[in-house]
Amino acid sequence: MLYSKVTPEQKRLKLRELLASGTVQQFPGAFNPLSARLIEEKGFAGVYISGAVLANDLGLPDIGLTTLTEVATRAGQIARMTDLPSLVDADTGFGEPMNVARTIQELENAGLAGCHIEDQFNPKRCGHLDGKNVVDIDTATKRIRAAADARRDPNFLIMARTDIRAVEGIQAAQDRARALVDAGADAIFPEAMRDLHEFQAIRDAVDVPILANMTEFGKSDLFTVDQLQTVGVNMVIYPVTLLRIAMGAAERTLESIKAAGTQEAQVENMLTRARLYELVDYEAYNQFDTGVFNFKVPGIR
Numbered sequence: 001m002l003y004s005k006v007t008p009e010q011k012r013l014k015l016r017e018l019l020a021s022g023t024v025q026q027f028p029g030a031f032n033p034l035s036a037r038l039i040e041e042k043g044f045a046g047v048y049i050s051g052a053v054l055a056n057d058l059g060l061p062d063i064g065l066t067t068l069t070e071v072a073t074r075a076g077q078i079a080r081m082t083d084l085p086s087l088v089d090a091d092t093g094f095g096e097p098m099n100v101a102r103t104i105q106e107l108e109n110a111g112l113a114g115c116h117i118e119d120q121f122n123p124k125r126c127g128h129l130d131g132k133n134v135v136d137i138d139t140a141t142k143r144i145r146a147a148a149d150a151r152r153d154p155n156f157l158i159m160a161r162t163d164i165r166a167v168e169g170i171q172a173a174q175d176r177a178r179a180l181v182d183a184g185a186d187a188i189f190p191e192a193m194r195d196l197h198e199f200q201a202i203r204d205a206v207d208v209p210i211l212a213n214m215t216e217f218g219k220s221d222l223f224t225v226d227q228l229q230t231v232g233v234n235m236v237i238y239p240v241t242l243l244r245i246a247m248g249a250a251e252r253t254l255e256s257i258k259a260a261g262t263q264e265a266q267v268e269n270m271l272t273r274a275r276l277y278e279l280v281d282y283e284a285y286n287q288f289d290t291g292v293f294n295f296k297v298p299g300i301r
């Protein structure tokens, strides 16, 4: 009922354990707080909170227009719905290294288990689009050092994302990954890897956990967990999958209502009222009310 009773500290510890397990951990992207509960119920390891989803949900393109306040608020709303650890996309950290430091503390306050900070220039863009640019090594490492120094919970995961592969190639990505780890990154997100060999190259370059971004319509094939396991990936995200599916269903439903004059044909595809109530734990609220308001005190009429 209400929100998760697992504390942010416990979730961060859990994330560390998951990443140390040696098996690929799946983190689907929640597109709203309730979908985080669905992700947990279906047995996934954790929840990813995508910057693209957050921006698109507001009707904005994913080009760094969302603010720290918007991201921390929404990420906090999602994280508190689940007992699982949540990893949030903090884009380029929302400014200069000092802003990055503040970003980390706000995300800690919002109950996140960790975040990733990338080395793109602003305005940033989806890592799977062409025409990206990255900042120099000095700026990139300063962002990560500021992030690592700012956290108050040593288990809050600072993941460094590098977008350099698409600009300078896989060798540059290996070099940058090493430098980011030296600067204090706990994990590496190598963006827009072309194939499994490239994930292997990053695996060979660093000792920390690495993430695979299995976003649809991007530069990578959609590898299975078994494939990713063979190249030593620790965590896989499906960042925009649920939003794409939900919006696809919404579009088809609207067209069908328009054409048929009723939603009748779509009802079988819907989450039922009963299932929706189950997800929001409606029954527990009924019980809570009974306990609080239906008490009797002897002698009081």
Ligand SMILES: C[C@](O)(C(=O)O)[C@H](CC(=O)O)C(=O)O
Pocket: 049, 050, 051, 052, 053, 062, 089, 125, 126, 127, 128, 213, 215, 216, 218, 239, 240
């Ligand atoms: C992972 C990502 O950063 C996101 O915001 O979810 C995006 C996903 C996407 O646009 O498909 C990315 O840059 O890969």
Ligand SMILES: [Mg+2]
Pocket: 050, 051, 052, 062, 089, 091
């Ligand atoms: Mg993003």
